[in-house]
Each structure stands twice: as C-alpha cells, then as structure tokens.
Amino acid sequence: MDETFRWLEINPACCNGRGWADTLYPFDRLPPGRGIEKYERLWQKSHLAAGIALVFETDSETIGIRWSQHEFEEEPGSFETRSANGFDLYAFDEIDGDWRWAGLTSGIRVSEADVFTLKRGHPLGRRRYLLYFPMQKTVKQAWLGINERAFFRFEPPRKDPPLLYYGTSLINGAFSSRPGLSLAARLAREFDCPLLNFGFAGSAEMQIEVAELIAELAPAAILVDVLQNLDLSLLPGRVVPFLKTVAAAHPDKPILVLENAMALAAFWRDGGGKAQMYWWNVYRRLFRKVRRDFPNLHYVSGLELMGIDRETGSDSVHANDIGFDRMFRALAGALRRVSPQFKPAVSAAEKRRRYLKHFE
Amino acid sequence: MDETFRWLEINPACCNGRGWADTLYPFDRLPPGRGIEKYERLWQKSHLAAGIALVFETDSETIGIRWSQHEFEEEPGSFETRSANGFDLYAFDEIDGDWRWAGLTSGIRVSEADVFTLKRGHPLGRRRYLLYFPMQKTVKQAWLGINERAFFRFEPPRKDPPLLYYGTSLINGAFSSRPGLSLAARLAREFDCPLLNFGFAGSAEMQIEVAELIAELAPAAILVDVLQNLDLSLLPGRVVPFLKTVAAAHPDKPILVLENAMALAAFWRDGGGKAQMYWWNVYRRLFRKVRRDFPNLHYVSGLELMGIDRETGSDSVHANDIGFDRMFRALAGALRRVSPQFKPAVSAAEKRRRYLKHFE
Structure with a gap:
C-alpha cells in the first residue's frame, strides 16, 4: 500500500462553509469590523472551523491530513474528542448516488508535524471526496496528503444557495x-x-x-x-x-x-x-x-x-x-x-433500492 | 451542597449482571474451571464489567464513585472513553414510571483515590438509582460515595429471568x-x-x-x-x-x-x-x-x-x-x-402521555 505523501495545502478559497472571503483568519465564519468583536465569546467561537468542508477528486490509495491551529486560549470542555478534533471523510458512492462515510482521524493533534490517516486500505479508484473540518478547532493551515503519483483536483466551492x-x-x-x-x-x-x-x-x-x-x-x-x-x-x-x-x-x-x-x-x-x-x-x-x-x-x-x-x-x-x-x-x-425546494433528490423507496444493490 | 462522602463498598453479591457467584474476580461474567481459560482473549474479556449494574436507594444530594481495577494488559483501542471507563447513573422517575438518565462520570481513572461525581445539584429526595459499570474495564473494587447523614440501602439483585x-x-x-x-x-x-x-x-x-x-x-x-x-x-x-x-x-x-x-x-x-x-x-x-x-x-x-x-x-x-x-x-x-412476555410495561401512547405530564 502506497503511504508516501505529497502535501497539498488546502486553499481556504476552495472550501465550502465560508460566508465571507475577507476574514481575519482563513477559516473564520464571521467577518471582522462588523461589530462582532465586542462579543468576546462569539468572536472567539467564530474562529472555529465548524462546517468548513472541502470537495476534491483523487485516485490516491491513502489520504492523510496535517494541520496547524491558532493558539487561542481554548475553553476546557467535555467536547467529544473526535467531533471536536477530527477531520471526517465521506466519499461519493456511485451505487447510492450519494456521499457515504469513508474515514475519520483519531487521536489529538499535538503539532503540525502529526500525520493523520483518513483513508487507507482498499483502493477506491478515482473518486470525489467530501472532507469535514473539526467542529471545535481553529484551523490555521491544513495539508492533504496524497500519494506521490496520484491524480488530484480540488473542486471549487459551490455557488448555489446554502x-x-x-x-x-x-x-x-x-x-x-x-x-x-x-x-x-x-x-x-x-x-x-x-x-x-x-x-x-x-x-x-x-x-x-x-x-x-x-x-x-x-x-x-x-x-x-x-x-x-x-x-x-x-x-x-x-x-x-x-x-x-x-x-x-x-x-x-x-x-x-x-x-x-x-x-x-x-x-x-x-x-x-x-x-x-x-x-x-x-x-x-x-x-x-x-x-x-x-x-x-x-x-x-x-x-x-x-x-x-x-x-x-x-x-x-x-x-x-x-x-x-x-x-x-x-x-x-x-x-x-x-418548501418544495427541500425534497430529497431520491425518494425513500429509491434509496432503499440502491442500498440493496450493494448486495446483488 | 453537601459533598462530604462516606464510602460504601459495593458488594458484588448486590449486583445484577453476574451469572455465577463463584468467579475468579468479583465482577467476572464467566466462571473458572469450565474450559473458558483456554480461549485467552475470551477469558480476558470475561473479566470486563460490561452489564454489571446495581440498584440502590438514597436521599443523598451528591453521589460519588471510586474504584480500583485489575492490572491486566489491556488492549489499546479506540473504545470511546466514557462508555469504556464511565459509571453511568439512572434514577427512577415517578412521572414516567421508568428509569431516566441522571449522570455519568467523566475523565479517566488513574488511581483508586480518584473521586468521580455521578450526581450533584438539585436534590431528588429519597429515590431509587440504577448504576451501570464501565463496559471495558476490569473493576476490582468500587465504592459509592454518599453524603454523611444520607439514607442508603442496597437493593438485592433481581431473581426474575434475565x-x-x-x-x-x-x-x-x-x-x-x-x-x-x-x-x-x-x-x-x-x-x-x-x-x-x-x-x-x-x-x-x-x-x-x-x-x-x-x-x-x-x-x-x-x-x-x-x-x-x-x-x-x-x-x-x-x-x-x-x-x-x-x-x-x-x-x-x-x-x-x-x-x-x-x-x-x-x-x-x-x-x-x-x-x-x-x-x-x-x-x-x-x-x-x-x-x-x-x-x-x-x-x-x-x-x-x-x-x-x-x-x-x-x-x-x-x-x-x-x-x-x-x-x-x-x-x-x-x-x-x-413472545408475549416481551411487551413494554406501558404502551407508546401512555409513555407519551406521561412524558407530557412533565410540562403540565
């Protein structure tokens, strides 16, 4: 199994989940200079990467992640480790025509040299992936690890209404x-x-x-x-x-x-x-x-x-x-x-039919 | 709030979840001398306290727990901290006529001197509690912490078929x-x-x-x-x-x-x-x-x-x-x-009626 990585920095401009481009830190959720700073706790929480997500396409057999964080005074809390600290990976499943869970980082990041593996094992061919950022961390920079010779393409963020x-x-x-x-x-x-x-x-x-x-x-x-x-x-x-x-x-x-x-x-x-x-x-x-x-x-x-x-x-x-x-x-x-806009792309019956196809 | 504890050792004979009384360690789930020892991993897992549960009655405002464990070589694993290591408390809710979740220990036990609080805050009067042991730990001894002057009574284990x-x-x-x-x-x-x-x-x-x-x-x-x-x-x-x-x-x-x-x-x-x-x-x-x-x-x-x-x-x-x-x-x-034996004590409609009573 190929576990040699080349590291691609994740460009915030490629990420979904950002309402504004001109933020203080790249993965912030609220912009500066709009009166939020005076609410100290809210301003601090706006730096957390909750909801930041990236779509990319690759045929890399193994996918890794490294990241650094802003050194804020974080609140001690019982936030569950993997939701707070983890990067979470979905892959597009052709049979279901939908995103399906594919991998999660484990363990706590200590330094930006720490390498986490999101996906290893069975090769999935060239495929689209959806990567969620940690819910409770201030991500400063993040790098995707892709096998040396693998195909890779960032997908631009979606323009349709969120x-x-x-x-x-x-x-x-x-x-x-x-x-x-x-x-x-x-x-x-x-x-x-x-x-x-x-x-x-x-x-x-x-x-x-x-x-x-x-x-x-x-x-x-x-x-x-x-x-x-x-x-x-x-x-x-x-x-x-x-x-x-x-x-x-x-x-x-x-x-x-x-x-x-x-x-x-x-x-x-x-x-x-x-x-x-x-x-x-x-x-x-x-x-x-x-x-x-x-x-x-x-x-x-x-x-x-x-x-x-x-x-x-x-x-x-x-x-x-x-x-x-x-x-x-x-x-x-x-x-x-x-709202009629919010109907699932496929019916419940069709979802089930597709699920059962995995077993045929 | 009264947080002074007297410590009551939990007698294994008071616990539910044990199939045999004559086990090697008090909270074991399988007995010795019956051929299980030759399956090394199974024998080891049989020492884990999964499913061990205790019912007691108290009016203690605060309830604590201390415990010691057998020093086996435990498998490293991603077992979620609180399910693996936690004691979990339910209290009997008179309105629902059922057990309802009341408190959970957090953090990892390092020594038997560590005190975990299961319940603090609002006094609940004299009430029955149901305490679950950790799912992935070998509990050697455990002590319940009860306020100095509180009423306390262990309930004997149930005799009806499990x-x-x-x-x-x-x-x-x-x-x-x-x-x-x-x-x-x-x-x-x-x-x-x-x-x-x-x-x-x-x-x-x-x-x-x-x-x-x-x-x-x-x-x-x-x-x-x-x-x-x-x-x-x-x-x-x-x-x-x-x-x-x-x-x-x-x-x-x-x-x-x-x-x-x-x-x-x-x-x-x-x-x-x-x-x-x-x-x-x-x-x-x-x-x-x-x-x-x-x-x-x-x-x-x-x-x-x-x-x-x-x-x-x-x-x-x-x-x-x-x-x-x-x-x-x-x-x-x-x-x-x-099996007709397995019907809920109360119907779904009655459960809902009782739930809504909390808001009347």
Missing part, C-alpha cells in the same frame, strides 16, 4: 461522534446543498449584528435554533429585532425558528418542565409578533424534537448522536413541508 | 457514548428485566463451552449476535452444536439468532455486499438445520438492522449511538413478536 443553520453549542458540534454527523452537516447532505454552520457555542444570543450579517447572505433556508443560549431576560429585547431583520432580508426563503429540546438535567428539577414551557411560551409570543408580517417564518416546537425517552445526551444540556438523529428527521420533515 | 445477550465487541460496548446506552442495557430497561451481558470483544466465537454455560442459566430470552466474530472457516464446525446445545437447554424460551449488520468498511470493497450475503447465507443454512428441531429459534436479518444510510459508525466495524438506537428498535420489535 442552508444556513444558526445555533448554539449543539450546532457547533456538541456532541456528535464526528463532524459529518453534526446535525447541520446531515441536513445539508440530505438536501444536497452547501452549508453555512453558524453554530456558536454559548454565544448564540441573537445579537443584532449577527442578524445584519445573515441579512447580506443569500441562503436557501435559515434555521434559528438559539433559545438555549437566550436567557429569559434577553428575550424581550432581542427576538423581535433579530427575526425582523433576518426575515425582511429574505422574505421568500423559509426560516425555521426552533424551540430548544429541553435540557436533560431540567427534567429532574421540580417544575422544570413548567419553567421550560413558560420560556417557550414567551418565545412563541414574540415569534408571533414578527410572523404576522413575515409568513416565511415557521415555528418548530421543542417538546418532542428529540423524542420522549431522554436517552439523547450524556450531560446536562448537549445532544448525543441519537438526539441529533431524531432532530435530523424532524427538521428534514419540517423543511420538506415548508 | 435477558441474555451473547455478542461481540458491539455488545461489549463499542461504541455507545455511555454504558446505559449500550444495546443490551437498553433492551433490558425496555422490558424491565435483568440482564446478562455476554458481549466479549473479538472472542464471541460460539465456543461450545460458552453454550454449555448458557445452558445452565435460566434466561427469559437469548440473543445470539456473534457472526462478526465468526470467520467463514469456523461456521461449519461451530454453529450447529452451539445452537443445538443452547436451544435444547431452553426449548421454551425465545432465542434470536442475528446476522451482523454489515461492517461500514465492507461497502467500499468491490463485491463487499455479495461477500457479506454469501456469509449470511452459509449462516442461515446452518441455522435452518437446527431450527427444524427447535421452533424457539428465530432468525434476524442483518440487511437493514441499522438502517440503510451508513451513518451508524465511526470506524470499520463498530456502531455508534445511532446504530444501536436502530438495532434497539428492531430487536425490541422482534422480541415483542416472538
């Missing part, structure tokens, strides 16, 4: 088991559209500057899923101006406004559900004020968003893969209902 | 995000029965000695899910005698014999699905030979056991929480179909 998912730590990756299983990435694959991941852990607080930035983009649809970060005291001042700004800028695009799924820990508090319901109701009333003028706004209840069995996490508030799998199905359904 | 799940590394915990989300534990909670977890990573090879051990137990039902560990060359010699021995010993108990869900990596091999199908068919033919005499044997196809989207893992062969969630639903359905 799905824009504005959310909290959950959308910032906490805690899918790998980046490709993060909720926003799954929705984008399902509907075959590019993605702008606006998941900002602990800092998705409907700051008006974020609304103004979203207003200047051209998304296919917007999901707003920030209630877990919005203290009750912030709701009256923030919700209406934020939603108005976003909805007025995109009056013909579906905008889904989500209630949070209740934090698992809250079920153990006396009156925890009632307190959550009160919080949801305040939010819903504010939503309705804006909805009158903007019928493109759609409300999504949090009550059963992750099902009812409370097996959907491993800490007080974040989701596990089960929670995200259930949210994925709920939100894919919601998008299909509100 | 669900017995004989499986590979997947059943040994690879890779649910925590022990309580392991597939066998979820099935046992669903049907409110005790569990014998016979998941032995890389060594579930239908050794006849294992069949003889299963033959002397009194399970409510048996799942046999070992095909991933059975090389084609082993099938002809092992399957028939193993299944005959188990089925003859438990002729009136449902025995589900599962095909493996195909390894994700195998989809990328030319003819990978066909090779899998061939393997399944050899297995199915052998199964049918035994089934003629034992109608209590039931076959479960692996073809769609984890769905069809191949999002069910993060390595070549093991499952993630999504894979297990889907297997859980498939197997809970299969058990319900084959």
Whole structure:
C-alpha cells in the first residue's frame, strides 16, 4: 500500500462553509469590523472551523491530513474528542448516488508535524471526496496528503444557495461522534446543498449584528435554533429585532425558528418542565409578533424534537448522536413541508433500492 | 451542597449482571474451571464489567464513585472513553414510571483515590438509582460515595429471568457514548428485566463451552449476535452444536439468532455486499438445520438492522449511538413478536402521555 505523501495545502478559497472571503483568519465564519468583536465569546467561537468542508477528486490509495491551529486560549470542555478534533471523510458512492462515510482521524493533534490517516486500505479508484473540518478547532493551515503519483483536483466551492443553520453549542458540534454527523452537516447532505454552520457555542444570543450579517447572505433556508443560549431576560429585547431583520432580508426563503429540546438535567428539577414551557411560551409570543408580517417564518416546537425517552445526551444540556438523529428527521420533515425546494433528490423507496444493490 | 462522602463498598453479591457467584474476580461474567481459560482473549474479556449494574436507594444530594481495577494488559483501542471507563447513573422517575438518565462520570481513572461525581445539584429526595459499570474495564473494587447523614440501602439483585445477550465487541460496548446506552442495557430497561451481558470483544466465537454455560442459566430470552466474530472457516464446525446445545437447554424460551449488520468498511470493497450475503447465507443454512428441531429459534436479518444510510459508525466495524438506537428498535420489535412476555410495561401512547405530564 502506497503511504508516501505529497502535501497539498488546502486553499481556504476552495472550501465550502465560508460566508465571507475577507476574514481575519482563513477559516473564520464571521467577518471582522462588523461589530462582532465586542462579543468576546462569539468572536472567539467564530474562529472555529465548524462546517468548513472541502470537495476534491483523487485516485490516491491513502489520504492523510496535517494541520496547524491558532493558539487561542481554548475553553476546557467535555467536547467529544473526535467531533471536536477530527477531520471526517465521506466519499461519493456511485451505487447510492450519494456521499457515504469513508474515514475519520483519531487521536489529538499535538503539532503540525502529526500525520493523520483518513483513508487507507482498499483502493477506491478515482473518486470525489467530501472532507469535514473539526467542529471545535481553529484551523490555521491544513495539508492533504496524497500519494506521490496520484491524480488530484480540488473542486471549487459551490455557488448555489446554502442552508444556513444558526445555533448554539449543539450546532457547533456538541456532541456528535464526528463532524459529518453534526446535525447541520446531515441536513445539508440530505438536501444536497452547501452549508453555512453558524453554530456558536454559548454565544448564540441573537445579537443584532449577527442578524445584519445573515441579512447580506443569500441562503436557501435559515434555521434559528438559539433559545438555549437566550436567557429569559434577553428575550424581550432581542427576538423581535433579530427575526425582523433576518426575515425582511429574505422574505421568500423559509426560516425555521426552533424551540430548544429541553435540557436533560431540567427534567429532574421540580417544575422544570413548567419553567421550560413558560420560556417557550414567551418565545412563541414574540415569534408571533414578527410572523404576522413575515409568513416565511415557521415555528418548530421543542417538546418532542428529540423524542420522549431522554436517552439523547450524556450531560446536562448537549445532544448525543441519537438526539441529533431524531432532530435530523424532524427538521428534514419540517423543511420538506415548508418548501418544495427541500425534497430529497431520491425518494425513500429509491434509496432503499440502491442500498440493496450493494448486495446483488 | 453537601459533598462530604462516606464510602460504601459495593458488594458484588448486590449486583445484577453476574451469572455465577463463584468467579475468579468479583465482577467476572464467566466462571473458572469450565474450559473458558483456554480461549485467552475470551477469558480476558470475561473479566470486563460490561452489564454489571446495581440498584440502590438514597436521599443523598451528591453521589460519588471510586474504584480500583485489575492490572491486566489491556488492549489499546479506540473504545470511546466514557462508555469504556464511565459509571453511568439512572434514577427512577415517578412521572414516567421508568428509569431516566441522571449522570455519568467523566475523565479517566488513574488511581483508586480518584473521586468521580455521578450526581450533584438539585436534590431528588429519597429515590431509587440504577448504576451501570464501565463496559471495558476490569473493576476490582468500587465504592459509592454518599453524603454523611444520607439514607442508603442496597437493593438485592433481581431473581426474575434475565435477558441474555451473547455478542461481540458491539455488545461489549463499542461504541455507545455511555454504558446505559449500550444495546443490551437498553433492551433490558425496555422490558424491565435483568440482564446478562455476554458481549466479549473479538472472542464471541460460539465456543461450545460458552453454550454449555448458557445452558445452565435460566434466561427469559437469548440473543445470539456473534457472526462478526465468526470467520467463514469456523461456521461449519461451530454453529450447529452451539445452537443445538443452547436451544435444547431452553426449548421454551425465545432465542434470536442475528446476522451482523454489515461492517461500514465492507461497502467500499468491490463485491463487499455479495461477500457479506454469501456469509449470511452459509449462516442461515446452518441455522435452518437446527431450527427444524427447535421452533424457539428465530432468525434476524442483518440487511437493514441499522438502517440503510451508513451513518451508524465511526470506524470499520463498530456502531455508534445511532446504530444501536436502530438495532434497539428492531430487536425490541422482534422480541415483542416472538413472545408475549416481551411487551413494554406501558404502551407508546401512555409513555407519551406521561412524558407530557412533565410540562403540565
């Protein structure tokens, strides 16, 4: 097996998932000089590479990755190692006509000399690959390792309208088991559209500057899923101006406004559900004020968003893969209902037929 | 908040999940002197505490855990930290009338002086708790930390027939995000029965000695899910005698014999699905030979056991929480179909009604 690499630096301009070209650091998700810097935590989270993704074509037998990171003071956290730190690889499967999971880096990067192997083993011929960046790291530079004599081509980023998912730590990756299983990435694959991941852990607080930035983009649809970060005291001042700004800028695009799924820990508090319901109701009333003028706004209840069995996490508030799998199905359904644009390229029956072809 | 602990050693005799009392080490899953020792890897895996679970009642505000382990040479592996190393706590929820997740240890044990907190924060009154041991550790001794003046009572292990799940590394915990989300534990909670977890990573090879051990137990039902560990060359010699021995010993108990869900990596091999199908068919033919005499044997196809989207893992062969969630639903359905004993204590509609009560 050929494991000799030549290293190709990943050009940020080739990556999907970037809303602006003129960012402070190459893989940043928000631009400088637009008022975000004053929200220290949000500004810091905007440097994380969540949702950055690259498509390339190669016949390399082995694929590696090396990368360096900005040395910020990172928050200590229980962010699962491989979702936070891993690069995650999908390959295009001709039988399914879709991206299928192909490899994940393991281990923690210590220096940029560390080489991680994304794919080894069985040669897959010349093929397109989709590479997701880590959800919780500030990637400074990254290099793809390709066999010396292999064919290689970067695919330019997509120009069609992206799905824009504005959310909290959950959308910032906490805690899918790998980046490709993060909720926003799954929705984008399902509907075959590019993605702008606006998941900002602990800092998705409907700051008006974020609304103004979203207003200047051209998304296919917007999901707003920030209630877990919005203290009750912030709701009256923030919700209406934020939603108005976003909805007025995109009056013909579906905008889904989500209630949070209740934090698992809250079920153990006396009156925890009632307190959550009160919080949801305040939010819903504010939503309705804006909805009158903007019928493109759609409300999504949090009550059963992750099902009812409370097996959907491993800490007080974040989701596990089960929670995200259930949210994925709920939100894919919601998008299909509100817009004819969001239908899967192939029907469920056809997906199954293709799956079974692998065994013929 | 009271975080002063008195330490109560967990008596193995109080634990569920042990098939035999006279084991070499207290939390072993197989007994010595019965021919298992000659299978070195199986014998080693039988020391792991997968499926060991303890019920206790307390009003302690904080609950801690300390533990020591046998110093075996452990296999290096990518076993997810918290499933492999964590103790996982459920509490009985009166509204749901069921166990609900309440806390998980984080971090890696270095010495037995390390104290892990399972539950802190909001007091829950006097309540029953269900504690799962780590899936991939050999627990030598463990101590529960209970507040100085708190009430405490160990609940004796259940005497009713357990669900017995004989499986590979997947059943040994690879890779649910925590022990309580392991597939066998979820099935046992669903049907409110005790569990014998016979998941032995890389060594579930239908050794006849294992069949003889299963033959002397009194399970409510048996799942046999070992095909991933059975090389084609082993099938002809092992399957028939193993299944005959188990089925003859438990002729009136449902025995589900599962095909493996195909390894994700195998989809990328030319003819990978066909090779899998061939393997399944050899297995199915052998199964049918035994089934003629034992109608209590039931076959479960692996073809769609984890769905069809191949999002069910993060390595070549093991499952993630999504894979297990889907297997859980498939197997809970299969058990319900084959035996009237396996119906959930409450209907789906009643479960939902109770869930909604949290918000009233």
